[in-house]
Amino acid sequence: METKVNAGTNTDDGAAKASMKTNKTIYVGGMTCSACEKLVAKAVESIGGKIHSVDAKKGMAVVDYPEDSHGKLKEAIAAAGYDLLDSEGRVPKADPFEQEIRVFVHRLLSGDKALWAERKLLAMSAMSLILIAFIGFFAYLFVLRGLPDFGPRFPYLAYAMLSSVAVVASIAHYRAFKGQFTCMEGMMVGMTIGMVAGFLFGGIIGATNGMFVGSIFGMAVGIATGAYCGKCCGIMGVMEGMMAGLMSGTMGAMLTVMLQADNLALFMPILTGVCFAILAGLTYMIHMSAGKREDGKMMGLMDFAALSLVLAVLTAMLMFFGPRGPITV
Amino acid sequence: MHCPSCEKVLQMDIGEIAGVKKVKANFKTGEVEIEGDGFDLSAVKKAITQNGYKA
Numbered sequence: 001m002e003t004k005v006n007a008g009t010n011t012d013d014g015a016a017k018a019s020m021k022t023n024k025t026i027y028v029g030g031m032t033c034s035a036c037e038k039l040v041a042k043a044v045e046s047i048g049g050k051i052h053s054v055d056a057k058k059g060m061a062v063v064d065y066p067e068d069s070h071g072k073l074k075e076a077i078a079a080a081g082y083d084l085l086d087s088e089g090r091v092p093k094a095d096p097f098e099q100e101i102r103v104f105v106h107r108l109l110s111g112d113k114a115l116w117a118e119r120k121l122l123a124m125s126a127m128s129l130i131l132i133a134f135i136g137f138f139a140y141l142f143v144l145r146g147l148p149d150f151g152p153r154f155p156y157l158a159y160a161m162l163s164s165v166a167v168v169a170s171i172a173h174y175r176a177f178k179g180q181f182t183c184m185e186g187m188m189v190g191m192t193i194g195m196v197a198g199f200l201f202g203g204i205i206g207a208t209n210g211m212f213v214g215s216i217f218g219m220a221v222g223i224a225t226g227a228y229c230g231k232c233c234g235i236m237g238v239m240e241g242m243m244a245g246l247m248s249g250t251m252g253a254m255l256t257v258m259l260q261a262d263n264l265a266l267f268m269p270i271l272t273g274v275c276f277a278i279l280a281g282l283t284y285m286i287h288m289s290a291g292k293r294e295d296g297k298m299m300g301l302m303d304f305a306a307l308s309l310v311l312a313v314l315t316a317m318l319m320f321f322g323p324r325g326p327i328t329v
Numbered sequence: 330m331h332c333p334s335c336e337k338v339l340q341m342d343i344g345e346i347a348g349v350k351k352v353k354a355n356f357k358t359g360e361v362e363i364e365g366d367g368f369d370l371s372a373v374k375k376a377i378t379q380n381g382y383k384a
Contacts, residue, residue: 034381035334042341081334 019067023052026063027085028077031056036082043076059089104284114292117176118283121298125169128305132161132312139316147320152329155265156208157316159272163200164312167193167221168304170279171229173286176298178232180290186233190241192282194226195248196275202252203271205318207264210325211257217318218249221311260327330356330382342376349373 028040037054040061044051049065065073074084086092108115108122136157144150144157170193181189202218209217222245230237252271259267290296299307330336336354339361343352348368354361363373377384 031334032332033334035330035332035338038338038380039334 020050020064021067022064024063024065026061026073027087027089028054028059028061029083029085029091031059031082039080040077040082043080043082044073047072047076049073059085101284104287113294115287116294117173117291117296117298118287121169121173121283124172124301124304125165127301128168128308129161129165131305132165132309135309136161136312136316144320150320153208153319155268156204156319156329159200159268160204160315160319161312162272163197163204163275164308164315166276166279167197167200167225168308168311170196170282171225171307172299172304173283173291174229174232176296177286177290177293180293180296181232182289183233183236185285185289186237187230187240189232189282189286190226190228190230190237191244192278193229194222194241194244196278197225198222198245198248199252200272200275201315202249203256203268204252204315205322206253207256207260207268207329208319208324209322210328211253212325213318213323214253214256214325215250217315218252219246220249222246222249257325257327260329264329330354330359332356335380335382338380339377339382342380343373346372346376 031037031040031054033056037056040054041051044061044063044065047065047069049063049069052062052064054061077084083091108118111119140150174189174193178186198218198221201221202214204214205217206214208214223242224245226241226243226245227238228241230239230241255271256264256267330339333356336356339354340352343349343354343361343363346368348365349363350365352361352363361377374384
């Protein structure tokens with residue numbers, strides 16, 4: 001069924017005629033009936049194009065449209081609920097992933113409004129990190145300097161500070177949009193945060209306090225954060241978060257204790273880097289799923305800083321004054 | 330009417346008739362609700378039949 005559509009109404013664009021693509025066949029996906037044909041025709045006309053014929057069965061249309069408005073044509077057809085396909089009638093390929101990431105970073109730096117949550121997180125992370133480092137410096141001046149084993153433990157204190165801020169940033173991002181996730185996304189969020197938190201803190205305390213204390217602490221941090229962040233999608237998410245925390249807390253401690261006999265000093269920055277990269281990926285995922293909304297409730301700087309400070313201090317106290325196993329740095 | 334596109338087409342065309350304030354077409358029930366006053370019922374019928382539907 002081919003409908004000839006009369007489009008003699010657009011006569012006021014004579015100037016644009018010189019640069020028109022004429023009698024061009026386009027492929028449109030998703031049309032089922034004559035009503036669809038009319039909507040597609042309206043979409044083409046809305047961008048100053050002209051429609052010669054449109055056929056829902058074949059999924060094709062013959063149109064004229066301004067040379068430089070292929071993007072607009074695509075948008076108009078998408079707005080009507082259909083897809084503009086490529087010149088052979090296939091679904092066009094999505095942008096490559098690297099490009100997607102580049103666009104995201106560019107938008108983050110250029111002040112795109114949709115990325116308000118991510119920018120706020122970055123700012124709060126930076127400020128909290130400065131605060132924690134400041135407090136850490138005073139702790140060094142008055143207490144830590146006198147401890148005999150401060151030297152070899154210093155890097156682990158630094159990892160603990162960084163990890164506290166990174167984990168709290170992820171929790172804050174989750175909290176801002178927690179009501180908006182689908183079940184699948186919520187489980188992913190709970191599992192990722194729980195697993196990364198368990199790995200980082202289990203690994204750090206495993207290195208400085210041995211396997212027993214490291215496992216317990218890693219599990220505690222991992223399970224608590226995992227369960228809290230999985231809570232958005234009910235018992236399934238909570239269970240998933242707890243499992244992730246259990247596994248990663250014990251695994252992290254085990255790993256760093258076993259690596260004492262090997263190259264632990266090099267492994268720690270790699271582990272921390274990988275964990276942070278995963279959290280960055282999660283941030284991107286949250287942004288793409290629910291994080292574009294403007295009604296998310298981000299926690300304030302005070303709460304953010306206090307939470308990361310508590311986590312960092314707790315870890316530091318355990319590291320320097322807690323019980324120790326037989327194999328530690 | 331058999332799909333959401335049919336709803337849209339009818340809503341657009343009936344919405345253009347003078348006096349019509351709000352149109353809501355439902356392809357599942359086959360009903361079109363029209364709000365407004367002083368509009369021409371025959372124009373509505375014409376808009377429907379013109380698009381290939383029955384009033």
